[in-house]
Amino acid sequence: MKIIISLVLVLSVSFSAAIYPNLDAAALTSQNILVFHPNYSKTVAVGKEIFTYRTFNTYKPFNSNTSQVISRTEITQPSKYEGLLLRKHVLQAPEEIYIIKGNFEFYFSEPEQNTQVAEGEIVSIPSGVPFGFKHIGTGEGKVLIVSKSDALPRMLSEVGTLLTDKSQITSLTSEVDINKIFSAAKKNGIEFLN
Numbered sequence: 001m002k003i004i005i006s007l008v009l010v011l012s013v014s015f016s017a018a019i020y021p022n023l024d025a026a027a028l029t030s031q032n033i034l035v036f037h038p039n040y041s042k043t044v045a046v047g048k049e050i051f052t053y054r055t056f057n058t059y060k061p062f063n064s065n066t067s068q069v070i071s072r073t074e075i076t077q078p079s080k081y082e083g084l085l086l087r088k089h090v091l092q093a094p095e096e097i098y099i100i101k102g103n104f105e106f107y108f109s110e111p112e113q114n115t116q117v118a119e120g121e122i123v124s125i126p127s128g129v130p131f132g133f134k135h136i137g138t139g140e141g142k143v144l145i146v147s148k149s150d151a152l153p154r155m156l157s158e159v160g161t162l163l164t165d166k167s168q169i170t171s172l173t174s175e176v177d178i179n180k181i182f183s184a185a186k187k188n189g190i191e192f193l194n
Helices: 002-019 153-158 166-170 177-189
Strands: 035-046 049-060 063-077 096-100 106-108 111-118 121-125 131-135 142-145
Touching: 035 153, 035 177, 049 153, 063 153, 096 153
Parallel strands: none
Antiparallel strands: 035 049, 049 063, 063 142, 096 121, 096 142, 106 111, 106 131
16 A cells, blocks of 8 residues: 555656646646546456556646546566567657566667666656566566556557456467557557567
8 A cells, every 4th residue: 555655646746747847846836736537447458468557537627728638557467478568669758667566677779778677666768768678577567657648548449359357368369460559559659669
């Protein structure tokens, strides 16, 4: 429970800084308050990875002309599975990635760099930075991604197999249609680099 509360606080500060980079906490007024309303939630499988995502419509309650969308995606990966997220990709919105369970290796480029990230750590990815990651620990790994975009959920809704029960993943093939993924990614503003 303490980890979840800490994560919410860290993400709140990150989003406030990203949305209002020129304001400090003392300068925020009711005109800057955002309310996040849940929109839709789904669980899909892509190969052997499970993605549970939810989008939120946001608005300033005192200024109804301003709206945004953010998303929260929980990803479960088997150990050492070279799935979708291993591939380097670029998003046009920043992401905060919290490691819930396991150890992950993140791949960055320009210059080529790899780093290992452990349970309880957060990786903050600025918009436009190429990266990929995979679970390298034993057992399953789990991350939580919060983004100021719904590009990933939109892509996943096109390429994933809808799951009503997470135990269904065992009956799915690990093969993925990479051309379909690349096409859906490009349509939703995600660029895969390899």
